[in-house]
Structure formats: structure tokens, C-alpha cells
Amino acid sequence: MSEHQNAEHGSKSSSSSLSSSVPESDDDVTIGTLLAEAKKTSERSLGKRLSHLDSIPHTPRVNGKIPDVDNATLDHERLFERLKTYGLAELQVDGDGNCQFRALADQIFRNPDYHKHIRKEIIKQLKEFRKNYEAYVPMEYKVYLKTMKRSGEWGDHLTLQAAADRFGAKICLLTSFRDTCLIEIIPKDIPPTKEFWLSFWSEVHYNSLYAVDDLPTRVAKKKHWLF
Template sequence: MSEQQDHVSKSSSSSISTSTQESEEEVSVTIGSLLAQARNDKGHSLGRRLLHLGSVPHHPRVNGEIPNVDNATLDHERLLERLGTYGLAEFQIEGDGNCQFRALADQIFRNPEYHKQVRKAVMKQLKEFRKRYEGYVPMEYKVYLKKMKRSGEWGDHLTLQAAADRFGAKICLLTSFRDTCLIEIVPRDLTPTRELWLSFWCEVHYNSLYATDGERLFCLDLLIW
């Protein structure tokens, strides 16, 4: 076989391999999305449960300072108390720097391992609609995008807004803030078609939020199938 034929053969094999990998990822995401849609009413039930709480308008921003140990401990205790008061439970998300995207992936696809796909979708939103978001970033926008693109980079309130816009979802945060229990992030120019519920141990960690009725276990059983 000539060098040119060999090169064409390798190029063709690489193309097929890449195409197959992308197809498998698309199928996986589609299956996860369908399973999540089957349980979409869950978010509305949580919304009814917390209907009496006044939500605070969301203002996109980058991450603030991480609280010191004492304040972080008090914040966490406050969050746990709120979870117990409203009959809610956290699905614990890995603290590897991807927790916001993992928690969103769990809510959307019932699988936190889709966090890479969620981050990719959020980054696409931030790039395509730059004028919508760049005013909230206190640095050069390209630098911010390059930084946020990296796996392990902490998501912020701007990526939450971009996720709400991209997925057409209202994102509800039960927080550990002293004066702010519930924050709602709504998509711009869209009527939300779903609700995503996260707990937010402020400036420290995100978890995926559910009612304490074993529903998450049912979804895991479906995913094993």
C-alpha cells in the first residue's frame, strides 16, 4: 500500500471512530433526556411545596470569596435545617470543581456524569450570545471563556443563567444565605418548560435536590436498564 493510500485509510478510520463516538454520546444524552422528561413533574411538586417562600431576583455574577471555616460551617447548618424543614434531600454530588455542572446534569439527565455535555452546552450559549453576558464579567471575556471551559473550573451565577437560557429551564436554588432562602433563575425571552432544583452551600458546593420520597432511586433503576 502506498503512503498516500495508507494516509487515506487512517484518515477514514479516524473519521469513522470520531463519528461513532459522537453518535454514542448523542444516543446516551437522548436516553437520559427522555428518562428525565418522564419525571419532569417532580420539579413542579417541589415548587408547590415551597410556594410560600418569596424568591429573590437573580443577578448573574462571577464567584465571590469562599467563606472562612466558621462561616462555612454555620452556612451548612442553616442549609441542612432548611432541607429538613421542607422535606427535601440532597443527592450528593462529587466535589471535583464540576459540582454545578454535575448537579445540573443530574437534574436534566438523571446522571451527573453528563457534566461535560452540560458544560459544553453552557459554553456554547456564552459564546453565541456574548453581548448578553459579557457585561457581567469583570475581566476580558475571552479569558473568562477560556477559564470556564476547563473541566474542574467552578461554575458561577453567570453559567447558571446561561444554563437556564440554553435548556429553557427555571433553575431554583435553595441556598444557605442568611437572608435569601430561594433564588430563581429564569430563562430570558423563553417560557421555562421545566424546573431544575439545586441546593447551594453558598460559594462552596452545589447538590441536586429532591423530595424525600425515594424518587431518585426509581430513576437510577431506569438508568441501569
């Protein structure tokens, strides 16, 4: 898929404040309340142990072709070896099409089940700051938004950029790419104030990333994304 030129950035910051007065669904909680609770959690950074790795510039893009079984297996083995090499572990999230949003929810709230809140905030970002993103979408932008709004629709590298912008965070991906171990996604208009760490099995699955000794203990669920 060809890369698109960077979209023109507006003078208005693309990192929007998340008001605790806006009601959200499910458990009668608000995104603001969740973020306030998340801030109480002691921050941890995996950056030091991976500081020697070179990262590549991030270009937002929609999802590419899913690799065939053989290539996907090789990619997964490569990712597994990298996790072992750097003393990292994945908190496995459901592969129900919401894995990127679940992994981000775990990094922010320590609870993947808040993925709906993450998706809503990302869609808001994509709508409110359209001119920052639409040049990367090779289809009608309204169609892209309508599709991405649905639960179960796979997140892509554009939604990752929107998440970085929305939450003022650097998103670090440990990848299965043969030539790229680490990708860093930086907010466009403001310095990042936090880091989110995800693993990325290329075009297949995202998980939340921890140091081995920090990995939370949770009940594993069936992984629908496995071949």
C-alpha cells in the same frame, strides 16, 4: 463584588435547540438523545411545597470569595435546617469543581456523570449569545470562557443563567444565605417549560435537590469539598 448593569438582550432567543444530530463524547451518545430520554422521566416539581417562600431577583455574577471555615460551617448548618424544614434531601454529587454541572446533569438526565455535556452546552450558550452575558464578567470575556471551559472550573451564577437560557428552565436554588432562602433563575427570552432544583452551600458546593421520598439511591463518593 459590585453588580453590573443588565446586558442588552438581542432579538434572537437565547434558548437554542439542541440537535440530536450533533455527536458528543464519552459514551457515543448525543446531547439530543439524552434530552429525549430525560423527557420520558416523569416530571416532578418541588415548587408547591415552597410556594410560600419569597425569592429574590437573580443577578448573574462570577464567583465570590470562599467563606472561612467558621462561616462555611454556619452556612452548612443553616442549609441543613432548611432542608429538614421543607422535607427536602440532597443527592450528593462529587466536589471536584464540577458540582454545579453535575447537579444540573442529575436534574436533567438523572445522572451526574453527564456533567461534561452540560458544561459544553453552557459554553456554547455563552459564546453564541455573548452580548447577553459579557457585561457581568469583570475580566476579558475570552479569558473567562477559556477558563470556564476547563473541567474542574467552578460554575458561577452566570453559568446558571446560561443554563436556564439554554435549557428553557427555571432553576431554583435553596441556599445557605442568611437573608435569602430561595433564588429563582428565569430564562431571559422564553417562558420556562421545566424546573431544575439545586441546593447551594454558598460559594462552596451545589447538590441536586429532591423531596425526601423521591431521593434516588446511589453509591456515595468521597466529598473532596469538605474542609
